Amino acid sequence: MSMDKINGTIVKGIGGFYYVEAADTLYECKARGVFRKNKVTPFVGDHVTVSLEKDGTCTIEEILLRKNSLVRPPVANIDQLIIVVSICDPSPSTLIIDKTIAAAEDKGIEPVIVISKSDLKDCQWLIDIYQTTGIPLLTISSATGEGVEEVVKLLDGKISAFTGNSGVGKSSLLNRIDSRFHLQTGEISQKLGRGRHTTRQVEFLKLGENTYVADTPGFSSISVERYDLVKKENLQYCFREFEPYLNQCKFVSCSHTCEKGCAVLKAVEEGVISKSRHESYLAMYNEVKDLKEWNMK
Template sequence: MNHLNGIIVKGIGGFYYVEAADTLYECKARGLFRKKKVTPYVGDHVVIRLEDDGTSTIEEILPRKNFLIRPPIANIDQLILVVSVCEPSPSTLIMDKTIAAAEEKGIEPVLVISKTDLQDCEWLMDIYRTTGIPLLTISSVTGEGVDAVQKRLRGKISAFTGNSGVGKTSLLNQIDSRLHLQTGEISQKLGRGRHTTRQVDLLKLSKETYVADTPGFSAISLERCDLIKKERLPYCFREFIPFLNQCKFTTCSHTCEKGCAVLQAVEDGIISKSRHESYVAMYQEVKDLKEWNLK
């Protein structure tokens, strides 16, 4: 028997594919994980055991620095949120929920605005310029901005997410033509794309550089899986943080109170009105929830 450290790059039908020592091993997980109700995730760093009969088993899941339930993935360095300026049009509320979920998990959010060859994106850029969130624009048709995304990925594990039809898969194919990922066309009737990504795969671009092509987030999945306590929510809007200790009242919810420094920053144009509106909408969703609702 021999033991190796590796990373799970794919999971399907109860089998996990682990990259270790420049080799891909098909592994089963120990029954002990099932008893403990622990599920191996793509992105998990694991210890595998090579059996004498040629089979392999995941013996241990090493500590995770973070994980997402939907899509199921662990140890992400950054979450690349791809949104199109049109076809389909972006929902800033869903964008801000996704960004806040990443912030809460300790994952760096990166916003990539696609289809800039079809429509001017300045209005969307204006909302996020003051957030401190890395902001990139791309066109998979002209290739503009793709190099900047590639540079952002180097040496990191990055999860790509975004609603169907925003050009996420086309972007990944431009980043590395070897991927040959399936792309889908926009449904004109529905105004959104058909899902072409069926599972989470960790794709190796180069040494220590991986990307995950993931099914698109939906508002429902975020509400169910990534509700954030009202006390934590302001800290998930990073541009709010400098103002949080400047409010007149320590119990300030930063939604409507007099003497609120966050509201003043919105008034002064330091914080975008759109971002604050998303915060208020999210706050209203969680303000009356008890601890057990967030489990």
């Protein structure tokens, strides 16, 4: 029989064990078999109820309601998704950036773009694409420390997850933010042009009171956009710069792809909406327009 039950938050999961933080104490827990039976996986960030047995065993009994979650990386209840993009080595893909932004927007997670390696190459062309979207945008250099303090301020009091393709400098950035982390960084493969995965687990790292970050170098932006596809009918709402024009189109069912009288297309023609962003929207729309519900699970 259980001695007690407490509520806490999963801050680490590895090898079938979950580490739950509750009342300034860390408990090593296993999950009830019923979760596996019901095909439910506890995620880092989940608020859970844990039973404390007399023999010292701790068991996750219940996963409380999630406000959001991502499949890859497997995290829940986060406030913002920090999308780290390097301006070079590897070069950025605006389509992957936009797919990752859309996945976050669709989940009610605030996307933040962090352009790294700003000391190596001019970032202005990428800034020009995103500075009118309303999405927070920072440029940083982990080598020089430029912009790192602004990232720290952005993290304060929030739960954040980092994502981005391997080699863009996620771990280097976190190491610069707080040297206690000592996260392993990977070199870029010159042959493949991408980095080796250096972190194989998701873990919340505590930066301060109510401030946590999940470093997920083993999971890339490609993972997010592949596993968290946005439904066709929701896609227009995942491009926040479209919002002022959505009720101005000639046709209520406008897909904003080719219709006459489309206010979004007019805004693109006038340069108010970035052509690059709209091209990403078209690619994403064409990818999901014929998918059925079961194809997206």
